[in-house]
Amino acid sequence: MPLLDHVRELRNRLVKGIGAILLVTAGAAFFYKQLIGFLIAPLPGCTPGQLAGAAPAGHCGVIALNGLLSPFTLALKVSITAGVIAASPVWLYQLWAFIAPGLHRNEKKYTLAFLGAGIPLFLSGAALAYWLLPTTARVLISFTPAHTTNMLPVDDFLNLATRFIVVFGLSFELPLLLILLNFGGVISARRMIGWWRVMIMAITVFAAIATPSTDPLTMLLLAAPLSLLYFAACAVAWAHDRRRVRRTHDGMDNTEFASLEVASSR
Incomplete structure (x- = not known):
């Protein structure tokens, strides 16, 4: 488009x-x-x-x-x-x-x-x-x-x-956005998993800014579920990438097999 x-x-x-x-x-x-x-x-x-x-x-x-x-x-x-x-x-x-x-x-x-x-x-x-x-x-x-x-x-x-x-x-919605980017081919699961240290730090900083109270419990109550959701998004993206690679390999095998059949018929 x-x-x-x-x-x-x-x-x-x-x-x-x-x-x-x-x-x-x-x-x-x-x-x-x-x-x-x-x-x-x-x-x-x-x-x-x-x-x-x-x-x-x-x-x-x-x-x-x-x-x-x-x-x-x-x-x-x-x-x-x-x-x-x-x-x-x-x-x-x-x-x-x-x-x-x-x-x-x-x-x-x-x-x-x-x-x-x-x-x-x-x-x-x-x-x-x-x-x-x-x-x-x-x-x-x-x-x-x-x-x-x-x-x-x-x-x-x-x-x-x-x-x-x-x-x-x-x-x-952060994990959903990451999954969307993965499904769209923008970011791979390997890269998402490789970013885990940076993402945990970013989530912690975001939780500290988003919660104006100074007690660490409130910040933790936001940072902990966001971190879990991030790792869940990594797991979904990893499963999707594996399925995509398997589908690609299967398609290549079928194409090669079809070309061999045409060549042998000639």
Whole structure:
């Protein structure tokens, strides 16, 4: 396919994926208050209007909105996050459909397997982020100096929560991206396995950046599953490369045998 056709194909896939996100975002906007309540729930001991200095240990302090446009901005952010998560089957399929033309016919049958793995991986990462939010909030709030009030705007926490959920969900797609590159012939399993030291270091650094809390447990809870998923991707790529080599050798043998038969018939 010429380069311009690839660009057009990418544009069409992006339009469909972004369109699905916008449609779901518009639907989620009608339930943004319930979504905000769901995201605020992990805050430890959060009571609106209660000061951190007067509350027992672990309470988060004041929940407030600052500015006239803050409620609208907050509703928009939460709705977009819900759109990205809920529309993940559509944009994941568009990603696969853009890469699939470069695959062989017998490799395109993995479409359902790709979607069947990509959607649970994204949702698992998002669920892990939501589960880690209380620990992250407690650690960050613990830095509040004594005899001071921690004014915690709800939009600040929701910025952290939405970033957590989206980043964790996308990071869990790493093994799927590597498998896609392997199936497309861009990267071999041997090279993926050879990168394991660099990948473990990169995953650790990413986990340290993606989790703002300073406790090593939160970083480990992200780095460990990502490392396991990376090695699982290496195993899948290794099995695929072996099957491809075996298929290539079988094809060469059959061709040579056919040429020998034609030569002998002459």
